[in-house]
Amino acid sequence: HRTKLEELHGSITDSLSRHRYKEALRTVMNASQYGNQMLQAATPWKYLKDETPSEEREQSLSDLAFGWRIARFLAITTQPFMPFSAARLWAGLGLSGAVSEVRWEEAVNWNAPMEWNPADPQPLFKRLELDEILASEQSLVDPDEASAADPGHGVKGSKKKKNTPPEEKKVKEAPEGTTYLNFDTFMEVDLRVGKITTVEDHxxxxxxxxxxxxxxxxxxxxxxxxxxxxxxxxxMVGKSVVFVANLKPRPLRGVVSQGMMLAADDGNDNVKLVTIDGEISTGSQVR
Known part of the structure; x- marks a missing residue:
């Protein structure tokens, strides 16, 4: 785990030094994804009430402790991008002082003392629903500014335009037999970028x-x-493809498949993998 975080820290530092801020933030998010996957695999919640000593329990709790260090890593590395959220995360970990005053290199200081915050944790972000986003965008439209932008506004002799509602556009009907997917359901699909390294016969x-x-x-x-x-x-080897990351693993003729790659099929026996144009980090989310 330490080596992985140190590699990510080096990548973030390199991107920032070259003013590639979007790339740097993407790598920070990859670190967050890595921590989440580590905790999901460790399943420390299974041992909250089971204190029976075992090698699995010790490893799980060790990963849980390192999860705290990943959160500390994220507080420091998100500070340049989201200072207020980084400060809340820092305080939520029970750490004193201001995260903005912590040296950048401290993100990978594995000897830093671990602290504890007894208060109930609070989410840093909340998921926005589509109607909230649309309402927020609508609130940015100022009718006074819109009228001021009218070339005829305030010009003597110009005709005032009638305030008529725009014509409603007809919603394109779906082909017969199409079933619409609920937006929230669609947002549950986690699409990621992966690079094919080996291909073998089943x-x-x-x-x-x-x-x-x-x-x-x-x-x-x-x-x-x-x-x-x-x-x-x-x-196929070397292609950067799009795959479903949160599809439940299932055995296919004796081999467990951990996802599904996307491919296009024109119905005429012509199938092409959905690939990524240009370079991007593996694990990047497809939106």
């Missing part, structure tokens, strides 16, 4: 490949894909 299925994907974490992801009729292994 041992028990003639039409499947067993694909190894670098998803930006320490452990590569295995995905079974029915692409044998459309790609050779050599054509």
């Amino acid at each position: 041992p028990n299925a003639d039409r499947l490949y067993v694909v190894t994907v670098d998803d930006g974490t320490d452990e590569p992801r295995t995905i079974c894909a029915g692409l044998k009729a459309y790609y050779s292994p050599e054509e």
Whole structure:
């Protein structure tokens, strides 16, 4: 874990030194994703009431403790981008002083004393619903400013435009048989960027490949894909693809598949992987 965070810290520092701020913030978010995946795998909540000594329990609690250090890392590295949220996170960890006064290199100081905040944790962010976003955008429209922008406004002799409501555009009807997906349901789908590192024949299925994907974490992801009729292994290796990261793993003919790669199919036996144009970090979220 330490090595991974140190690598990410170095990448953030390098991006900032080259004024590539969006790239730096993306790497910070990758660190957050890494910490979340680590805790999900550790499942420390299983041992809250079970104090029976075991190697699994010790490892889980060790990962939980390191999760605190990742949160401290995030407080320091998000400070240049989100100073108020970083300050709240810093205080939420029980740390004293101002995070803005902490040296940048301290983010990877693994000997820093661990503190504790007994207060109930408060979320740093809340999920905005679509109607809230639209209402916020509408509130930015000032009718007075809009009328002032009218070329005829205030000009002697100019005709005042009638305040008529805009014509309502007809909503394009979906093709017959289409079922609309609820927006909230769609937002639950976690699409990520991954790079294909190896492609092997499935041992028990003639039409499947067993694909190894670098998803930006320490452990590569295995995905079974029915692409044998459309790609050779050599054509797939090295491609940056889009995959569903939070699809429940399931065994496919004896091999557990941990996601699904997206591909386009025109219905005429022409299938193409959905790939990324240009360079971007593996694990980046697709929006």
